[in-house]
Every structure is written in C-alpha cells, then in structure tokens.
Amino acid sequence: MNQSKIAYIAFDTVPAPKGAAIHIAAFSIALAAAFDNIQLVTVSPKATRLDFYEIYPQVIQTTLPAIGDTLIQRVLYFRRLLMTWLQGRRFEVIQIRSIYEGFLIALNKQKYCDRLIFEVNGLPSIELKYRYPAVAEDRELLHKLHCQEQICLKAADLIVTPSSITGEYLQNRGIDANKIRVIPNGVDLNIFTSYLKIKDYQTHPFALENSLNPQKILQIIYFGTLSSWQGVNLAVEALALINREFPACLTLIGQARDYQIKAIKQLALKLGVADKLNLLSAMSQTQLLEHIHTCDLILAPLTPNDRNLVQGCCPLKILEGMATGIPVIASDLPVVRELGEDGVHFLLVKPGSAKSIKDAVLHLQNDPKLATQLAVNARQRIEEYYTWQRAGEALTNVYTELGIKRSIKV
Structure with missing residues (x-):
C-alpha cells in the first residue's frame, strides 16, 4: 500500500x-x-x-x-x-x-x-x-x-x-x-430521509385533522448530549407547561452520566411529568431516525452561555432535525440563525425560556400548515447547503x- x-x-x-x-x-x-x-x-x-x-x-x-x-x-x-x-x-x-x-x-x-x-x-x-x-x-x-x-x-x-x-x-x-x-x-441524506418523502405530503403529523384533537398525545423529541448547556432541563420544564394545555410526551435520546439522568428524572417527577418522559441511550443514526419519524416536533433548546454565544458551534442536531421532515423549534442564538431563517426553516424561541418553547409548540399546534411548510423548507435548505x-x-x-x-x- x-x-x-x-x-x-x-x-x-x-x-x-x-x-x-x-x-x-x-x-x-x-x-x-x-x-x-x-x-x-x-x-x-x-x-x-x-x-x-x-x-x-x-x-x-x-x-x-x-x-x-x-x-x-x-x-x-x-x-x-x-x-x-x-x-x-x-x-x-x-x-x-x-x-x-x-x-x-x-x-x-x-x-x-x-x-x-x-x-x-x-x-x-x-x-x-x-x-x-x-x-x-x-x-x-x-x-x-x-x-x-x-x-x-x-x-x-x-x-x-x-x-x-x-x-x-x-x-x-x-x-x-x-x-x-x-x-x-x-447531514448524510442517505440516512436522514425526510418523513415528507416517505409519506404523502398531507399525512404529515401536523396536517392530520386529529392533530388538533385534545386527546391526541403530541410527541416531542430531543436528541444529543443530555447536558445542561444543551437546554435539556428547559425541554422538561416546557413539557410540564405544554401538558397544562394538552397531552404531550417528550423523548430524550443521547449520552449522559448517571448524575445527569438522575437530575432529569428528579426534575420531571417534581414537575409532575415523569410519566410523560422517555429517556433513551445514544443510538445509531438509523435507529435515531426511526424515533424521529414517530414524533411531531424536534426541540433544540440551546442555552445562552459562552459555549454557544462566544465560542460558537454548528449544532448537528438542528441540521439533522431539519433534514427529517419534522418541524424544529430551536433557541434564537447567532449560531442557529447561521443555519436558516426564523419562521421559514424553523421556529426560534427566547433562549432559556420554557414558556417560549411552550408558546412555539402551541403556535404550530394551531397552525399545522406552517408546521408542514417549515419542514418542507428545512429539508430543501439542508439538501442545498448542508x-x-x-x-x-x-x-x-x-x-x-x-x-x-x-x-x-x-
């Protein structure tokens, strides 16, 4: 050789x-x-x-x-x-x-x-x-x-x-x-296929009439490191606020230490949503995509700290989420705005605010056409640039x- x-x-x-x-x-x-x-x-x-x-x-x-x-x-x-x-x-x-x-x-x-x-x-x-x-x-x-x-x-x-x-x-x-x-x-587009290309455009979760049914359980997902600077705690807090309005579940997928998992579970128990939370270990991208395609929303609630604001990053979870045909809600940070436009490719929320996450979820719940259009636009942007x-x-x-x-x- x-x-x-x-x-x-x-x-x-x-x-x-x-x-x-x-x-x-x-x-x-x-x-x-x-x-x-x-x-x-x-x-x-x-x-x-x-x-x-x-x-x-x-x-x-x-x-x-x-x-x-x-x-x-x-x-x-x-x-x-x-x-x-x-x-x-x-x-x-x-x-x-x-x-x-x-x-x-x-x-x-x-x-x-x-x-x-x-x-x-x-x-x-x-x-x-x-x-x-x-x-x-x-x-x-x-x-x-x-x-x-x-x-x-x-x-x-x-x-x-x-x-x-x-x-x-x-x-x-x-x-x-x-x-x-x-x-x-x-993003590897051979792995992260779009839900909208697998299913008919009108069968996207938010385009279904019964998605507005209060009895339907909204499925939300976060994937990535389960650390505080990623905003995982905010996702759990938002879950509690959302459940005051309608039923919702949150799936967290990623690597975490024992103390991090314990803290997340304790927070969910304190907020009364322990039975609404599903914690899964890190998995292959193919397995991850299967979980994503069963959900209605992807969360990326990055927190405003020097890691995200000063040093900068390029959040892979947001790019991969944008490729899947599922709408993304993310923190309004410069590193996220580099990747797309608010209201066009994703919805951006006030960093560090569980209430803002809840409000964005309600927004998409009440406007399923916007949710679907965000997913369509996001996929196109990934195919063109990322x-x-x-x-x-x-x-x-x-x-x-x-x-x-x-x-x-x-």
Whole structure:
C-alpha cells in the first residue's frame, strides 16, 4: 500500500453515536476519496491498540487506548502512545481537532509534517467546565489550556471551523482571519430521509385533522448530549407547561452520566411529568431516525452561555432535525440563525425560556400548515447547503489550497 501523505488525528472514539465521530468519519471519507490513503488515528474503545484497521475505503485507522481514571490521565496516556506511533513517520499534512492530540505535534511541527491543519470545533478552556464544573474555578488549569490552544492555533497553517461565530472568536484571540476557513457541519441524506418523502405530503403529523384533537398525545423529541448547556432541563420544564394545555410526551435520546439522568428524572417527577418522559441511550443514526419519524416536533433548546454565544458551534442536531421532515423549534442564538431563517426553516424561541418553547409548540399546534411548510423548507435548505458531501468538498479545497495534489483516478 502507498505511503499515506495525510494523517487525521483525533482524541475521539470512531465509530460512535456522537456528533464528533460522525464528523470525523465524514471528513475521513472525503479526504480518502480525494487523496487516496489517509491515516486516521483515534481513541480505542478498548484498552488495546488496533493497528491498521481499515474501517472505510482508503482510510487506514489506528486506534490507541486512552487509559486512566481522569481526563488528564487518559490524555497523557494517549499522547505517549501517539508519540510512539509518530516515530519514523512524516506527513505532508496532519489534521488535528484539539490540544489533547495536537499540542505535542504543534510543538514539533517540522518533525512530523509540512503543513498542520487545526480543526476547531470546541476549545477545552471554554468547554471543559461544562463537563467538570470545578474546572471553572481552576484558573491555573484554564490558563494552561488557553496557552496550549494558542500554540496549536499559531502553529497551524490553516484553521477549519464549522461556524463563523467561532471564526470571530478566534480572531479575537489574535488569529489572522486569512488563516480561518468556515466549513459547516453536514447531514448524510442517505440516512436522514425526510418523513415528507416517505409519506404523502398531507399525512404529515401536523396536517392530520386529529392533530388538533385534545386527546391526541403530541410527541416531542430531543436528541444529543443530555447536558445542561444543551437546554435539556428547559425541554422538561416546557413539557410540564405544554401538558397544562394538552397531552404531550417528550423523548430524550443521547449520552449522559448517571448524575445527569438522575437530575432529569428528579426534575420531571417534581414537575409532575415523569410519566410523560422517555429517556433513551445514544443510538445509531438509523435507529435515531426511526424515533424521529414517530414524533411531531424536534426541540433544540440551546442555552445562552459562552459555549454557544462566544465560542460558537454548528449544532448537528438542528441540521439533522431539519433534514427529517419534522418541524424544529430551536433557541434564537447567532449560531442557529447561521443555519436558516426564523419562521421559514424553523421556529426560534427566547433562549432559556420554557414558556417560549411552550408558546412555539402551541403556535404550530394551531397552525399545522406552517408546521408542514417549515419542514418542507428545512429539508430543501439542508439538501442545498448542508450535506457532508458539500462539507467534504470544502475540506479537500483547503488541502489543495495548501498545495496537496489530488489523486489521479483511472
């Protein structure tokens, strides 16, 4: 097999039912299609190393274990193995996603690669406190994280990010705008088929006459990480308010720690909607779509915090929801407004307000034609602007911009 000229290295497990894993897989496939063999290095789901595991055509994947009781221990363990793996290797381009795998590469850039691409989706100096609250008070650790991020940002020849909000934040940290390329996330339309294309246009849940029947139980769904900054608690609070008007159920699908699940259940019990709440673990995209297509509404109640407002993001859950033919209600934040227009592609609500979510649900319940039209418009927008094929083409253009020649297909 020919020597790979590209290494894509990420402190993430792939495959996995997470947005990061989906993103990495899509980008890996796009790079392999354009440049043939690439090396993908990710975290092993086990305590063992798997060498040259071919998980996608022309993508040679190596998974390195990250063992330890704490995140820092796991990162250090992974870094040691990564440095061993890199010995004797050099690439035309290495693409990294975080300081966890990228810091030592950035410090020794000339040893390992000609060009370095830093794919910035999130930065630990902002995000880590949402997973480990005590980090917010540890100024020394936050300073170290920030410094390592700056080293990676400065060393990178180009920076790829999915949101212009993130791009602006990086510029505020002193990064030249000419180094930044915004490539939004995408959707696999072969997986996320539209309900409206499966069913007749008039059989959309909100187009049914009995959808206005008070006895019909409205089915609402949220999918993604079950963390506070995603607004999961708001979804539960809105569920309680909606049930004062008419019957409704809420399904939450995603990864969560035990304490998060316990808190959600306690909140639902306190608000009297425990029997209206269905909690499901993260699942494959195909299984997820089956659940989505049984629902009437998708919620994405992102909260107004520095993770969403300052750092920025490109919410994959909203893009995937828009592709399904089910109307989406989301928080009115700049990162969401990047993806579409309020009242055309989704309904936007006041961030942090359960009442606003309830009011939006009532709005669609009373205007089924609007609900259906939102779903139709959203699907069309995804097909035109937000596919992984489009994102992959943009990424390969970044590589050709750096002088990497595409493979000649016979």
